[in-house]
Amino acid sequence: MLCFKLAWRFVIARKRPMFLSLAGIVFGVSFFVVTQAQTSGFEKFFIQTILGTNGALRISDRFQDTYGTVEQVDDDGDTRFLFHSREGSLYHEGVDQPSLIRDALDDYPELLGVSEIIEGSAVLDTGFRRKSIVLNGIRWEDHLQSSDLNNQIIQGTMNNFSSDQMGVILGSRISQRLGLKIGDRVSLVGGTGNLHLRVSAIFESGVSQIDKNRIYIHLITARSFLGSSSGGSVFQIAINEPEHAPGLAVQLQSSLNHRVVSWQERERVWLDVFKALRFSSAITVSCILLLSGLGMFNVFAILVIEKTRDIAILRSMGFSRMDISAIFLWQGTIVLVAGITIGSLFAASGTYLISMIPLRIRGIFSTDSFVVNWDLNHYLWASCIAFVFVAVATWIPARRAARIEPAKIIRETL
């Protein structure tokens, strides 16, 4: 406690250099948190959007039977086969027997919802305008379990759709392009012929590619339109821990003999972009913290030189080498704790202010303001990085201070 009190007095007696050290840490910590809150905010929002739109897992094409060769025939007639990897193997398009797949999926408690979807291409025709679209035939009650479609509806209601077998839910950009509103009639051209649909709702996922191409109709209507009684489907699956999707995909793929793609694999390009941005900003801000650390090292190195005589006196009074180290380490700790505390307050205020900045984004997701992620881990990471830099910045001078030989210093001072 005595060492802490001395450290405190030394810190408050050197206001300017300590303030500069403190400012470096405050700036570094707050900047780190704010940049991470932004980049991870956009990333998290993007993930929520794509999970809500396309689910965590998609089961699609069936593998061709795995190619196997006879590896060995024993004397007793037992045969061993070598089965080749599915890497590069061929697929049969679509899910072969959806009902069997669905039954098999019931054995997986980690699945939150399973939606069978039949996909196909068609043209929407209003009589005045036509547009190519991707139709998704869904069982609405299943699809709501595996998607965020209900919350994506911006006009009309899900009830309109569920009560109308010929209802259609349009992507927002399609409705704009074709000038359609709730209750309007529209023709679906292609497949087995024409189908007359009524606009039940309009959704906006925020993903422009989906909003301008996708429509939802009832599964049974889609089957009839596309002329397939079964097959050609995909399954969209929501799971309770989306970050475990890749492992589950491998497991499902091997047991169902169908291609299963996790959201991480499906959105790898964008996720890599976000990852690169996050790392880039983390490296940039860590450099700021490193510079703060170097500044602090400088301050403490000078402090040790300035305090050499006092160190010698303290040693002559009975302070041990460890006590001397402790005095300097406490000074670093005081500046570090104050820096992290003030930096975190600035970071929280800055993050809040940034979240208020208007910013219209349509493309990979839809937002009208900066998206930020309030994550305690950002504060912990910033604190850890600051701790490492400050620890090094103070430990080296503290060690040097502890090694000072009092007799030599006193002799040289006289």
Add this chain to the structure above:
Amino acid sequence: MDCSQKNKMMPNGSMRVENLFHSFSEANGTVKVLNGVSLEAKPGEITSIAGPSGCGKSTLLYLMGLLDRPDSGKVFMGDLEVQNLEDDERTKARNHFIGFVFQFHFLIKELTAIENIRLPLLKQGKDEYSANQKANELLSELGLESKAQRPAYKLSGGEQQRVAIARALANSPKYLLADEPTGNLDSSNSEGVFELLDRMAKQTGLSVILVTHNEKLADLSHRKYWMEDGRIVI
């Protein structure tokens, strides 16, 4: 240092050095500073060590005060031979049995007068209250009670040196090692400091070892050594 250790190490009696040798390594080679110095400083007395600059007086004092290690020879505190103690033990011995006063007072400028005096007591593990009480006693003994809360750097030279003496006496040492304590003071302040040390020695049985250039002060000491070229000559 707990009580049992302290009692075990409690030195009683004179401080003695026997046949001390010490040298420094420098760029040009080794410089011999002490060449077989022996002396004794008795309790309740002021022992002065005088001599020209560079004769090894201060080095001898630092060896006696366990701030440095001799090349050879022995240092005794009472019956205890202390020159080979481990670093930790030397640190504890300085805290419990030795007080230092230097020419340039060496107060910690960030602290007030009373805080400087309390330092060795708090380091010994005394609580704030008893440390304050002892520090106040010393301040009033030295006529500085009104300066207790004044920052060290705002005191005059004489006042600073008296605070430094109070700090050296705070832990009730057995030995007070003073390196030119009056070297930076005018004659009246110098005499005042000497009288103070003499009084403390008589009152408490303290053994004062005084390194000085001031022959007048050296003459006033109970025991006087004269050094030249690293040797005691008188």
